[in-house]
Amino acid sequence: ETAVFQTPNYHVTQVGNEVSFNCKQTLGHDTMYWYKQDSKKLLKIMFSYNNKQLIVNETVPRRFSPQSSDKAHLNLRIKSVEPEDSAVYLCASSYWGGADTLYFGAGTRLSVL
Amino acid sequence: GEQVEQLPSILRVQEGSSASINCTYENSASNYFPWYKQEPGENPKLIIDIRSNMERKQTQGLIVLLDKKAKRFSLHITDTQPGDSAMYFCAAGGAGNTRKLIFGLGTTLQVQP
Numbered sequence: 001e002t003a004v005f006q007t008p009n010y011h012v013t014q015v016g017n018e019v020s021f022n023c024k025q026t027l028g029h030d031t032m033y034w035y036k037q038d039s040k041k042l043l044k045i046m047f048s049y050n051n052k053q054l055i056v057n058e059t060v061p062r063r064f065s066p067q068s069s070d071k072a073h074l075n076l077r078i079k080s081v082e083p084e085d086s087a088v089y090l091c092a093s094s095y096w097g098g099a100d101t102l103y104f105g106a107g108t109r110l111s112v113l
Numbered sequence: 114g115e116q117v118e119q120l121p122s123i124l125r126v127q128e129g130s131s132a133s134i135n136c137t138y139e140n141s142a143s144n145y146f147p148w149y150k151q152e153p154g155e156n157p158k159l160i161i162d163i164r165s166n167m168e169r170k171q172t173q174g175l176i177v178l179l180d181k182k183a184k185r186f187s188l189h190i191t192d193t194q195p196g197d198s199a200m201y202f203c204a205a206g207g208a209g210n211t212r213k214l215i216f217g218l219g220t221t222l223q224v225q226p
Contacts, residue, residue: 041200043157043216056211090156101147102214104156 003027004105006091012111013081021076021108023091031055032074033102034066035090043090049074050096078110086112115140117205119217127225132190134220136203139184145207146179146186147214151200160201161188193224 004025013019025032033056034046047066048056054066063079078085091105119136126132136146147162163170163177163186170177176189186205190197200221206214 041151041219043202043219045213045215048211048213056213096212100145101159101162102149102157104158106156 004091004093004103006089006105006108008108009106010109010111012113014113015083016080019078019081019110021089021091021110023074023076023105025072025091025093025103025105027093027103029093029095029103030071031094031096032068032071033092033094034074034076035092035104037088037090037107039087047074047076081110081112083112086110115215117203117215117217119203119220121220122218123221123223125223125225126193128194129192132193132197132222132224134188134201134203134222135185136187136205136217137183137185138205138215140205140208140215141181141184142208143184143205145205145214146177147204148175148177148188149202149204149216151202151219153199157202190222193222195224195226198222198224 007022031050033048036044046060049068051071052068065077067075088107088109090107092102094100094102117138144165148160149157150160151157161175163179174191179186200219202219203217204214
């Protein structure tokens with residue numbers, strides 16, 4: 001069952017372009033995340049939001065900026081993509097109260113040429 | 114520290130035998146330890162988890178053990194089947210203000226008929 005929706009599924013772009021990824025969850029969770037999964041399958045947290053408030057902001061380049069309009073939506077903008085940004089970006093959601101299961105979206109695969 | 118070490122990186126077993134994956138963590142405040150299975154082209158999905166108030170949990174051919182003193186936890190898959198072939202990730206976290214989960218580097222399990 002798909003309850004964390006990401007768009008687009010794939011995006012191919014050139015160095016220096018701006019891209020935006022969207023994520024919506026219908027699980028009623030109050031916390032959302034962006035993870036980056038590289039070619040070696042390493043899963044690294046980038047950001048987390050709880051009720052629209054930024055909670056985690058890992059050391060990522062400043063060209064990455066998350067945007068949350070409400071607790072069900074968390075988008076990711078990359079201002080000027082670099083080749084090393086090529087990866088799968090996974091959105092996830094969970095409940096904040098006590099550590100809880102992360103539900104991942106299908107991911108957005110970004111290829112930077 | 115926040116590292117989670119996961120071993121082995123690749124595990125090949127014969128169908129019907131058991132498979133074990135081990136993880137260690139650094140943050141003694143971690144209180145939540147989930148295991149995720151990721152099949153090719155799919156998103157990671159939770160298969161089993163354990164919290165710090167337990168030492169052992171079992172469900173449907175999966176056993177997780179937690180040794181808080183040694184900061185070590187493990188996943189044991191009994192009677193492996195070809196459908197168990199996938200990437201497996203351990204994670205530790207859930208503590209502190211951020212409650213973020215730190216993932217291990219993953220284990221590729223190959224079950225050979």
